[in-house]
Amino acid sequence: xxxxxxxxxxxxxxxxxxxxxxxxxxxxxxxxxxxxxxxxxxxxxxxxxxxxxxxxxxxxxxxxxxxxxxxxxxxxxxxxxxxxxxxxxxxxxxxxxxxxxxxxxxxxxxxxxxxxxxxxxxxxxxxxxxxxxxxxxxxxxx
Numbered sequence: 001x002x003x004x005x006x007x008x009x010x011x012x013x014x015x016x017x018x019x020x021x022x023x024x025x026x027x028x029x030x031x032x033x034x035x036x037x038x039x040x041x042x043x044x045x046x047x048x049x050x051x052x053x054x055x056x057x058x059x060x061x062x063x064x065x066x067x068x069x070x071x072x073x074x075x076x077x078x079x080x081x082x083x084x085x086x087x088x089x090x091x092x093x094x095x096x097x098x099x100x101x102x103x104x105x106x107x108x109x110x111x112x113x114x115x116x117x118x119x120x121x122x123x124x125x126x127x128x129x130x131x132x133x134x135x136x137x138x139x140x141x142x
Contacts, residue, residue, distance in 0.1 A: 002029055006042045008049055010115040018042040028107060032065045033098040038086065039048045039118065047118045049109040054079065055096070056103045062096050069101030 002025040039047040076082040
């Protein structure tokens with residue numbers, strides 16, 4: 001049975017983490033980086049989540065240019081999975097392919113717009129602010 005941690009971010013840099021298992025996790029199996037998944041799988045209704053990456057239990061990152069979901073050793077000059085400390089430096093690094101499999105532990109995703117609005121959190125904050133303002137007005141009248 002698949003089980004994932006889904007980290008979803010938005011354009012403003014706000015992020016939320018969701019634990020997904022069971023049938024909702026199966027929606028992600030076989031998908032690749034760049035694919036869109038219905039947000040209902042992570043509890044965000046009405047919004048699609050675009051898969052931007054992920055990693056396995058050892059922390060190996062998924063790379064978009066590696067097909068499948070298996071491990072692959074690449075000689076990298078930079079990019080996802082390796083940051084060289086000087087110009088021209090290369091290193092052989094083990095990375096995972098772009099397809100989500102049972103070995104994937106964390107999946108990174110992105111939503112368009114605000115994730116707080118999609119979850120309905122802004123409405124709750126506004127209602128709390130209004131209630132607080134009303135309480136302050138009543139204190140001022142006394």
